[in-house]
Structure formats: C-alpha cells, structure tokens
Amino acid sequence: MRLEKCWFCSSTVYPGHGIQFVRNDAKIFRFCRSKCHKNFKMKRNPRKVKWTKAYRRVHGKDMTQDSTFEFERKRNRPERYDRNVAENVLKAIPKIDKIRVTREERHHKNRMKGKKEKLMKEAVRELEQGISLVKAPSVLQQDPSLTLPKIKVKVSQQQSEENHAAMEE
Amino acid sequence: MCQKTEIVGRSLFGGLSNSSPGLLTTSHEITCNNLFTQQQRTFIQMRTVLKVVDNSGAKKVMCIQALKGKKGARLGDTIIASVKEAHPNGKVKKGKVVYGVVVRAAMQKGRCDGSEVKFDDNAVVLVDKQGQPIGTRVFGPVPHELRQKKHVKILTLAGHIA
Numbered sequence A: 001m002r003l004e005k006c007w008f009c010s011s012t013v014y015p016g017h018g019i020q021f022v023r024n025d026a027k028i029f030r031f032c033r034s035k036c037h038k039n040f041k042m043k044r045n046p047r048k049v050k051w052t053k054a055y056r057r058v059h060g061k062d063m064t065q066d067s068t069f070e071f072e073r074k075r076n077r078p079e080r081y082d083r084n085v086a087e088n089v090l091k092a093i094p095k096i097d098k099i100r101v102t103r104e105e106r107h108h109k110n111r112m113k114g115k116k117e118k119l120m121k122e123a124v125r126e127l128e129q130g131i132s133l134v135k136a137p138s139v140l141q142q143d144p145s146l147t148l149p150k151i152k153v154k155v156s157q158q159q160s161e162e163n164h165a166a167m168e169e
Numbered sequence B: 001m002c003q004k005t006e007i008v009g010r011s012l013f014g015g016l017s018n019s020s021p022g023l024l025t026t027s028h029e030i031t032c033n034n035l036f037t038q039q040q041r042t043f044i045q046m047r048t049v050l051k052v053v054d055n056s057g058a059k060k061v062m063c064i065q066a067l068k069g070k071k072g073a074r075l076g077d078t079i080i081a082s083v084k085e086a087h088p089n090g091k092v093k094k095g096k097v098v099y100g101v102v103v104r105a106a107m108q109k110g111r112c113d114g115s116e117v118k119f120d121d122n123a124v125v126l127v128d129k130q131g132q133p134i135g136t137r138v139f140g141p142v143p144h145e146l147r148q149k150k151h152v153k154i155l156t157l158a159g160h161i162a
Helices: A034-041 A053-058 A067-072 A083-111 A115-134 A137-142 A148-168 B002-019 B023-036 B152-157
Strands: A019-022 A028-031 B049-052 B058-066 B078-086 B097-104 B116-119 B123-127
Touching: A019 A034, A028 A034, A067 A083, B049 B097, B058 B097, B058 B123, B078 B123
Parallel strands: A019 B116, B049 B123
Antiparallel strands: A019 A028, B049 B058, B058 B078, B078 B097, B097 B123
C-alpha cells in the first residue's frame, strides 16, 4: 500500500482518505482533506499559503536538503521482498527518525540564533525613545535613582521574561 | 465572574440552538457552501451533454436515459444518448440513438477504499448494446473502476488509467 503526499500541504494521504482530482491531461492531484481540496479550487498557490510545507520550504523555515529525506523518496521500481532486508528496514526506521528529528532541532536552533539580541536591541531603542513619556526629562536629571542604567537593568529583567515567553511559543 | 457567566450562558444558548432540529440552519449552511465553492456537480441525467472521447465519429451526445440508478448515471455507468454533433464522415451520424459508458464525470465518486475521485469534465465512450466499443481509440484518462464494470476493452484502448 502506497502512502501518497497531499498536493497542497505535502502531508501523507493514508488509504481511504481524501479526494483525488484527475485533470484531462491525466495529472493526478491528491488531497488529504477537504481543506486542501477547497484551497486548490480557490486556485491558491501552496507556496504562498503559510501553513503548507511548500511555504515553509521556500521561506527557509524547514530543513530542505537532508540525507534522511532520501529514504522517503518515491520509487517506481518495486522492491523484491526479502525477509532480512525487511527486518533491517524495520530496525532502521526509528533510528533514521531520531536522526531527522535532531537535525531538524539543530536547524531550528540555528535559525533562531540572532533572535534574542534582536529583541534586546529593539527594547533598548524603544526605552530610549519613549522614556520621556513615563518621566519628564527634568525629573530624570533631579533624581539620580532614575538614571538610564538603572532602568536599563530593570527592563532587561522584563526582557528576559519576554524572551522566556518567546521561547515557550 | 460576570464574564464566566456570560460564556456559560452563551454556550448553553448555542447548545440549545444546535440541538433544536432546524430546517433553517441546514439551508443556511448549504447557501454558505455554495458561496465559497464551485458549482455543485451532479449526476448525469436526461439532457446532460457529454463529450465523446473516441474515434467513433460523434463529437457531442446528449443523455436521454440512464440505465442504472434512480437519480442518474455516475462514473462507469451506461447511458442511452442521442448524437448532437458528429464528424461529417464518421461511423456514427447526427441524430442517432447510441449507448455509451461514462468514463469521466465531474461529480466525485467513492472508490473501493473509501477515498474519492473526480475528473475535469463529463465524457463518454460509445458502445454497442453488447458493451463493445464502436471506436478503436480512447482519448484521455479513464478510471480503473471500468474493470469491475466489465469494460476491459475500453481500459486496454485507453492511454492513461487513473
């Protein structure tokens, strides 16, 4: 039994699921669910719809080139059944899966590398621009406890919280 | 607390409205669906015009009777049709009454595994009363369900099987 990929979202179409549309030039479009089918009928481009695999690939959100994807490739030549080979394949599947997951995690980590510094920089800029809205400049001059470095420390704490929130997301 | 009570009240109300067997709600849903999707595809019934995808000489036929099914014919069913357009020197002439097998239908049809299949247009292959094709070629994709319907000849003539 072959597990096909959805034309729109690239998820797996299990047997008995979804709908397939055959165009007059005999190209087959398979859809995993009515959501994908409806989006196809609306003539949407999967590369421009954010929740699809195609979008994530194009915009560098997901890993695109990896040797673990080779195992999932569609082959048109049927493999002759061999008990030993089947056994080895079953053994290898969890291992390959694990490798793929760790690589994806690494890719995500690399992608998010500059995020913390960027958030920090933005917050500092906002603070410098908007401090006059909270305290008048004259008050700042009079009261030494309200000078910028101290407040900076305070805000950096807040930022760390923000960062935590971002990480959780 | 106020908000909570409001939410509870809303959910109760929603439950009530859902539980009440309303004809109104269903009709509303149907209209909404039609707004967003394409035209609703239906059965091949009397006066449906179908394309002929073989070299029998006919170009377009109009369905005058579906041989099976109360509502009409679907993918793989046999119909009786009258030839509306034909090539000048083909086997089949305009105005003749012919039999045909629906090889492509725009209305989706369930497959044996539970998934569904649909095609671009409504197309037919002309056959005689015994089920043998009149033409010698079949153009475009045909579904593999024809094998169950004992139209193996059409399947062998076809180039693409979907």
